[in-house]
Amino acid sequence: MAGKTSWFVRLLEEYRGWVILFFCLPASFVFDLCLKASNWIRRSTSSPQLHDKRVRKIQDEVREWNEQPESAKQPMCTSRPNWLSLSTTFFQKSKCHKIGVMLFDILKLDEEKMTVKVEPLVSVGEITSYLVPKGYTLAVTLEIADATCGGLALAVGMTTYSHKVGLYQESVVSYDIILGNGDLVHVTKDNEHKDLFYCLPWSHGTLGFLVAVELKIVPVKPFVHLKYIPVNGQNNYCNEIRKLSGALDKDADTPDYLETMVFSKNEAVILVGNFSDVTTDEQRNKINHVSKWYKPWFYKHVETFLRRGGGEEFIPLQDYLLRHNRSIFWVVEAMIPFGNHPMFRYLFGWLNPPKPAFLKFTTTPGVRAMTFTKQVFQDIVLPMTVLEKSINLAEELFDTYPILIYPCRIYNHGDNKGQLRQPRADQMCPDANYGMFYDLGVYGVPGKVKRKESYNVVETMRTMEQFIRDNGGYSFLYADIFMTREEFEVMFDLTLYRQCRKTYKADGAFPDLYDKIRPEIDVFKVGKKYAEKS
Ligand SMILES: Cc1cc2nc3c(=O)[nH]c(=O)nc-3n(C[C@H](O)[C@H](O)[C@H](O)COP(=O)(O)OP(=O)(O)OC[C@H]3O[C@@H](n4cnc5c(N)ncnc54)[C@H](O)[C@@H]3O)c2cc1C
Numbered sequence: 001m002a003g004k005t006s007w008f009v010r011l012l013e014e015y016r017g018w019v020i021l022f023f024c025l026p027a028s029f030v031f032d033l034c035l036k037a038s039n040w041i042r043r044s045t046s047s048p049q050l051h052d053k054r055v056r057k058i059q060d061e062v063r064e065w066n067e068q069p070e071s072a073k074q075p076m077c078t079s080r081p082n083w084l085s086l087s088t089t090f091f092q093k094s095k096c097h098k099i100g101v102m103l104f105d106i107l108k109l110d111e112e113k114m115t116v117k118v119e120p121l122v123s124v125g126e127i128t129s130y131l132v133p134k135g136y137t138l139a140v141t142l143e144i145a146d147a148t149c150g151g152l153a154l155a156v157g158m159t160t161y162s163h164k165v166g167l168y169q170e171s172v173v174s175y176d177i178i179l180g181n182g183d184l185v186h187v188t189k190d191n192e193h194k195d196l197f198y199c200l201p202w203s204h205g206t207l208g209f210l211v212a213v214e215l216k217i218v219p220v221k222p223f224v225h226l227k228y229i230p231v232n233g234q235n236n237y238c239n240e241i242r243k244l245s246g247a248l249d250k251d252a253d254t255p256d257y258l259e260t261m262v263f264s265k266n267e268a269v270i271l272v273g274n275f276s277d278v279t280t281d282e283q284r285n286k287i288n289h290v291s292k293w294y295k296p297w298f299y300k301h302v303e304t305f306l307r308r309g310g311g312e313e314f315i316p317l318q319d320y321l322l323r324h325n326r327s328i329f330w331v332v333e334a335m336i337p338f339g340n341h342p343m344f345r346y347l348f349g350w351l352n353p354p355k356p357a358f359l360k361f362t363t364t365p366g367v368r369a370m371t372f373t374k375q376v377f378q379d380i381v382l383p384m385t386v387l388e389k390s391i392n393l394a395e396e397l398f399d400t401y402p403i404l405i406y407p408c409r410i411y412n413h414g415d416n417k418g419q420l421r422q423p424r425a426d427q428m429c430p431d432a433n434y435g436m437f438y439d440l441g442v443y444g445v446p447g448k449v450k451r452k453e454s455y456n457v458v459e460t461m462r463t464m465e466q467f468i469r470d471n472g473g474y475s476f477l478y479a480d481i482f483m484t485r486e487e488f489e490v491m492f493d494l495t496l497y498r499q500c501r502k503t504y505k506a507d508g509a510f511p512d513l514y515d516k517i518r519p520e521i522d523v524f525k526v527g528k529k530y531a532e533k534s
């Protein structure tokens with residue numbers, strides 16, 4: 001039996017690419033078809049006109065929960081299974097009382113106000129397909145089609161347009177929330193619930209159930225004119241990012257989209273995109289549908305410009321917005337090392353990406369332990385003042401490239417306005433009410449470049465988190481965190497959040513934020529094991 005198991009495990013490990021190709025990708029494809037079919041059935045029986053009725057049903061369920069004896073009450077969460085969620089943590093919903101918030105409709109497009117009102121489970125892929133043909137897109141559109149408008153609103157979202165508008169939360173005009181007592185409140189930044197308005201982002205459903213969200217949209221053109229600018233030398237590319245993002249001058253003419261992929265300490269490609277029409281033959285010859293299944297993975301395509309010495313293309317907007325979807329940034333490479341081979345792409349490229357939902361659904365405790373201890377998926381918000389330092393530290397700790405940089409405004413809304421602290425004086429843009437920060441994205445298998453042998457995830461991540469706290473930054477909470485509760489409260493300001501939990505009847509009704517987002521694995525037990533080993 002043992003022999004059989006080790007033969008099987010060896011097959012999985014040594015030929016994992018083939019196993020994924022012949023088993024995971026087709027299974028993921030079928031899985032996706034089933035999900036799509038069930039969404040389609042749900043949508044065809046649902047309609048925006050029935051929104052109020054659906055909301056009343058949820059309110060009734062919450063009121064029923066309130067009528068239970070105190071001793072029987074478990075905190076509430078949505079019934080959406082954790083495997084559908086885009087988070088690396090596996091929050092144990094079995095410890096919660098689950099309420100079905102099955103809301104999938106696009107409610108209203110208001111072209112005068114430039115907003116769109118949606119139910120929370122509308123996905124980024126769906127809203128993009130709805131808005132782009134009408135000449136709009138969300139001000140903050142994610143690259144992953146499966147992220148939902150509601151999940152992003154109550155957690156955090158960021159994109160390559162964020163140097164102009166900030167985080168996803170800045171593009172929210174209003175939230176409709178069902179509170180712990182079943183009341184429905186409409187929350188805006190100017191009405192009597194403004195305190196709640198500032199606390200809902202980064203709250204992960206611990207303040208109430210979201211039933212609708214109104215989001216700002218921006219006018220677009222059918223193409224993005226994308227310039228690929230390779231830069232040598234760390235100071236050079238960091239200075240260029242600061243300049244292009246408007247970090248040094250709030251009146252600088254900034255591009256519509258700005259992204260950087262750092263391929264080694266001294267080599268990066270900066271992507272500068274602007275909305276554009278395509279009218280001339282010369283422009284038409286430079287059209288590139290980067291998201292088609294047979295095209296090279298986007299980051300691999302970008303990397304070629306290090307050798308080619310720069311270039312420009314016209315990319316259809318929808319292709320641009322979902323450019324990282326097919327290879328899930330560079331996550332798929334660790335699973336299918338030959339996935340970017342032209343033969344693979346032409347024959348099987350349409351099967352990619354493996355659905356994150358499928359991967360999560362099939363994650364056994366062993367695979368989870370492996371991804372937890374041997375891989376890194378982190379997005380970190382940091383001020384531009386530590387750009388060089390953070391890249392050097394990421395190299396030292398994780399030893400994996402590429403590293404992703406998305407500049408992003410963090411607004412100073414005043415004192416005690418939500419979980420994010422005011423940017424420090426030296427982090428503010430001159431004469432502006434925001435500081436220029438950025439997302440540092442590190443995804444993959446640590447030790448890839450210098451082939452460092454041992455990777456102690458707990459020690460490494462805690463060093464990174466110390467750096468984040470010291471510099472007034474934040475970890476995205478979809479990822480595993482390694483902080484104690486006390487350290488978490490140094491990173492995030494929970495003063496107003498706590499007040500809101502009381503005022504809006506969330507205490508006892510919803511889990512506490514730290515308890516909801518921390519990994520289900522005992523980080524400190526894992527840390528102790530590493531200590532014993534060494
Ligand atoms: C049935 C099945 C289900 C799976 N489900 C999931 C899942 O849910 N989630 C998930 O993330 N993965 C999943 N995988 C993918 C699989 O676990 C991958 O092997 C894993 O992502 C890679 O991690 P690893 O520690 O095994 O790295 P390795 O196999 O050691 O390496 C991954 C890649 O990095 C390179 N590399 C590793 N170490 C170094 C180094 N020191 N220097 C240079 N290069 C290096 C390797 O050459 C390889 O290309 C699944 C695989 C199978 C077969």
Ligand SMILES: NC(=O)C1=CN([C@@H]2O[C@H](COP(=O)(O)OP(=O)(O)OC[C@H]3O[C@@H](n4cnc5c(N)ncnc54)[C@H](OP(=O)(O)O)[C@@H]3O)[C@@H](O)[C@H]2O)C=CC1
Nearest residue numbers: 077078085086147148151155156157158204205209210478
């Ligand atoms: N570029 C970016 O910024 C990207 C960000 N992400 C991250 O991915 C996540 C989004 O993924 P997605 O799968 O859409 O969302 P999730 O299902 O992961 O939801 C995120 C959190 O919001 C809560 N939530 C979601 N909907 C509701 C609701 N209607 N009422 C109350 N609480 C709710 C969830 O609680 P519950 O479990 O109770 O439902 C969960 O804690 C975010 O965490 C985001 O930060 C991912 C990709 C890219």
Ligand SMILES: CC(C)=CCC[C@@H](C)[C@H]1CC[C@@]2(C)C3=C(CC[C@]12C)[C@@]1(C)CC[C@H](O)C(C)(C)[C@@H]1CC3
Nearest residue numbers: 086087088158328329331356359360371377379439
């Ligand atoms: C700000 C920006 C650009 C954010 C991009 C975030 C993505 C790279 C993240 C979001 C969700 C994410 C953590 C995910 C994964 C990879 C990285 C993702 C896609 C995977 C698929 C990695 C493999 C894991 O076993 C598992 C399946 C749990 C997760 C699921 C979520």
